[in-house]
Amino acid sequence: xxxxxxxxxxxxxxxxxxxxxxxxxxxxxxxxxxxxxxxxxxxxxxxxxxxxxxxxxxxxxxxxxxxxxxxxxxxxxxxxxxxxxxxxxxxxxxxxxxxxxxxxxxxxxxxxxxxxxxxxxxxxxxxxxxxxxxxxxxxxxxxxxxxxxxxxxxxxxxxxxxxxxxxxxxxxxxxxxxxxxxxxxxxxxxxxxx
Amino acid sequence: xxxxxxxxxxxxxxxxxxxxxxxxxxxxxxxxxxxxxxxxxxxxxxxxxxxxxxxxxxxxxxxxxxxxxxxxxxxxxxxxxxxxxxxxxxxxxxxxxxxxxxxxxxxxxxxxxxxxxxxxxxxxxxxxxxxxxxxxxxxxxxxxxxxxxxxxxxxxxxxxxxxxxxxxxxxxxxxxxxxxxxxxxxxxxxxxxx
DNA sequence: GCCAGTACTCTACAGCTGTAGAAGGAGGAG
DNA sequence: CTCCTCCTTCTACAGCTGTAGAGTACTGGC
Numbered sequence: 001x002x003x004x005x006x007x008x009x010x011x012x013x014x015x016x017x018x019x020x021x022x023x024x025x026x027x028x029x030x031x032x033x034x035x036x037x038x039x040x041x042x043x044x045x046x047x048x049x050x051x052x053x054x055x056x057x058x059x060x061x062x063x064x065x066x067x068x069x070x071x072x073x074x075x076x077x078x079x080x081x082x083x084x085x086x087x088x089x090x091x092x093x094x095x096x097x098x099x100x101x102x103x104x105x106x107x108x109x110x111x112x113x114x115x116x117x118x119x120x121x122x123x124x125x126x127x128x129x130x131x132x133x134x135x136x137x138x139x140x141x142x143x144x145x146x147x148x149x150x151x152x153x154x155x156x157x158x159x160x161x162x163x164x165x166x167x168x169x170x171x172x173x174x175x176x177x178x179x180x181x182x183x184x185x186x187x188x189x190x191x192x193x194x
Numbered sequence: 195x196x197x198x199x200x201x202x203x204x205x206x207x208x209x210x211x212x213x214x215x216x217x218x219x220x221x222x223x224x225x226x227x228x229x230x231x232x233x234x235x236x237x238x239x240x241x242x243x244x245x246x247x248x249x250x251x252x253x254x255x256x257x258x259x260x261x262x263x264x265x266x267x268x269x270x271x272x273x274x275x276x277x278x279x280x281x282x283x284x285x286x287x288x289x290x291x292x293x294x295x296x297x298x299x300x301x302x303x304x305x306x307x308x309x310x311x312x313x314x315x316x317x318x319x320x321x322x323x324x325x326x327x328x329x330x331x332x333x334x335x336x337x338x339x340x341x342x343x344x345x346x347x348x349x350x351x352x353x354x355x356x357x358x359x360x361x362x363x364x365x366x367x368x369x370x371x372x373x374x375x376x377x378x379x380x381x382x383x384x385x386x387x388x
Numbered sequence: 389g390c391c392a393g394t395a396c397t398c399t400a401c402a403g404c405t406g407t408a409g410a411a412g413g414a415g416g417a418g
Numbered sequence: 419c420t421c422c423t424c425c426t427t428c429t430a431c432a433g434c435t436g437t438a439g440a441g442t443a444c445t446g447g448c
Contacts, residue, residue: 004425020302022216025405036427047406100304106355107298108214116356126358142361147349147377149358154348155341161300162310164320164343167336183341190384198395219435230397237396241436 001056005043008033009057012040016054017097021104026050055105055118061098062124073128075135077188084152085180091156092171103157125149136192144191151187155180195250199237202227203251206234210248211291215298220244249299249312255292256318269329271382278346279374285350286365297351319343330386338385345381349374 001009011033016024029040029050044050074080091099102119109115129145138144158165169175195203205227210218223234223244238244268274285293296313303309323339332338352359363369 018305020305021214022218024216026407027405038427038429041407042426045407100301104301106351106357107294107301109357110294110355111212111214119357123358123360143373143376144380146352146359146362147380150348150352150377151345151381152348153352153358154344154346157300157351158340158344158347161304163300163303163313164317164347165340166317168340179337182337183344186338186341186384186387187345187381188384189387190380190382193380193383220437221435232398233396235437239437 001053001060005053006057006060008035008040008043009053012050012054013057013101014097016104017100021051021108024050024054051105051108051112052115052118054101055109055115058098058102058105059118073132075132077136077192078185080132081181081184081188084184085177088152088156088180088184089171089177092159092176096160096171099156100160103160125152133191136188138192148187148191151191152184155183195247195254199247200251200254202229202234202237203247206244206248207251207295208291210298211294215302218244218248245299245302245306246309246312248295249303249309252292252296252299253312267326269326271330271386272379274326275375275378275382278378279371282346282350282374282378283365283371286353286370290354290365293350294354297354319346327385330382332386342381342385345385346378349377 008029012024012029015028015032019028024047026041026044026047027037030037033040040050044053073083105115105119109119126145126149129148130141133141133144133148157163159168159171169179202223206218206223209222209226213222218241220235220238220241221231224231227234234244238247267277299309299313303313320339320343323342324335327335327338327342351357353362353365363373
C-alpha cells in the first residue's frame with residue numbers, strides 16, 4: 001500500500017468512525033483527506049476496493065503496533081490485568097476511531113466473507129491470549145482464550161457505544177483504568193477456573 | 195406503532211441484518227416487505243425516521259420477549275448459566291438477524307445520540323443481571339453487572355461476526371450451548387470473585 | 389346514495405454516488 | 419530537447435436515494 005493510499009485509508013477510517021459505513025463514499029474521503037475530488041476514486045476504483053482498503057489499513061496498523069508491544073508481558077495475573085487494561089483504555093481514547101471502525105468492519109464482514117481474511121482482528125490477540133493462558137496453567141487454552149477475547153471485545157464495545165455500561169467511569173480516567181483492570185482480573189480468574 | 199409500520203420495520207431489520215446499514219433504503223424495505231414501492235417512504239417520511247423505526251421495533255420486540263421470560267430464574271449459578279446460554283443461543287440462531295441489527299444500531303447510535311434513548315439494550319438485561327448478582331451475594335452488583343453484560347455482549351458479537359471465535363462450535367448445536375454455559379459459569383465465578 | 393376523512397399508492401425530481409475515462413503535468417531515459 | 423510513462427486531477431454520466439405531493443381506493447357516518 002503506497003503512502004498516498006495509506007493517507008486516504010486513514011481518512012476513510014475517520015469517516016467510518018464518525019459517519020458510519022453509510023457515510024463512507026469516495027467524495028467524503030476526498031473531503032476528509034483534503035485532496036482534490038476524484039482522488040479517492042482514482043486509487044480505490046470501486047467502493048468495494050475502498051472498503052477493503054480500510055480493512056487492510058486497520059490490519060496494518062494493528063500489526064505495526066504489535067511489533068513493539070511484544071516486550072516482556074508479566075506472568076503475574078494482577079500485573080497482566082493492569083497491562084491489558086492500559087491497552088484497552090488506549091483503544092477507547094487515542095485509538096477510539098480505529099476501534100469503532102474495526103467494529104463496523106467486523107459487522108460488515110458478516111455479509112462480505114472476503115473481508116474476513118484481511119481483518120485478522122481476534123486472531124492475533126487470541127494467539128497471545130492462548131499463549132498467556134497456557135503459561136498461566138489453563139487446562140484448555142484454546143477454548144478459554146476465546147472466552148477471554150470475547151470478554152475484552154464486549155468490554156470495549158459496550159463502553160464505546162454506551163450500552164450496558166451507563167454509569168461506567170469515562171474512558172481515559174484513572175478510575176476507568178482501575179475498573180477495567182478489576183474486570184480483567186475477574187475475567188482471568190473466571191476463565192482460569194480459580 | 196401500527197401493524198403496518200411494524201411489518202415494514204421488521205422488513206427493515208432484515209435488510210439491516212443482511213445488507214448492513216448502508217443497504218437500508220426506503221425502496222429496499224419496500225422490496226423486502228413485498229409492498230408497493232413508495233410505501234415505506236410514506237410511513238417513514240425521512241431516512242432518520244426509518245432508522246428510528248427500526249430501533250423502536252427492536253426495543254419493542256425485546257420488551258415483548260421479556261414479559262414471558264420473567265418466570266422463575268434459578269438462583270443456582272450452574273442452572274442459571276444453563277438458562278442464559280440457552281437464551282444466547284437463540285440470539286445467535288432464531289433471532290440472529292435481530293441481534294445483528296441491534297449491534298448495527300448500537301454502532302449507529304455512536305454518532306446519533308438521539309437513538310440511545312430508544313435503544314434500551316443493555317439497560318434491561320443489566321437490571322436483571324444486577325438483581326441476580328445481588329441475590330447471589332455480589333458485593334457491588336452495579337459494577338459487576340456491567341462486566342457480566344459486557345461478557346455476554348462480547349460472546350455473542352464475536353461468534354456472530356466470527357472474530358476471535360474461529361474454531362468455536364456452530365451456533366445452535368448442543369456443543370455450542372454447552373460451551374456457552376461453561377463460559378458463563380466461568381464469568382459468574384469471575385465476576386462474583388469466587 | 390353521498391360525503392368526509394383516512395389509508396394507501398403512484399410519480400416526479402433534485403441531489404448524491406459509483407465508476408470510467410479523458411486531460412494535464414512531472415520526471416526520467418535516450 | 420523529445421518522448422514516454424506514470425502519477426494526479428478533472429469531468430461526465432447513468433443509476434440510485436431521499437423526499438414531497440398529487441392521485442386513488444376504502445372506510446364509516448349520515
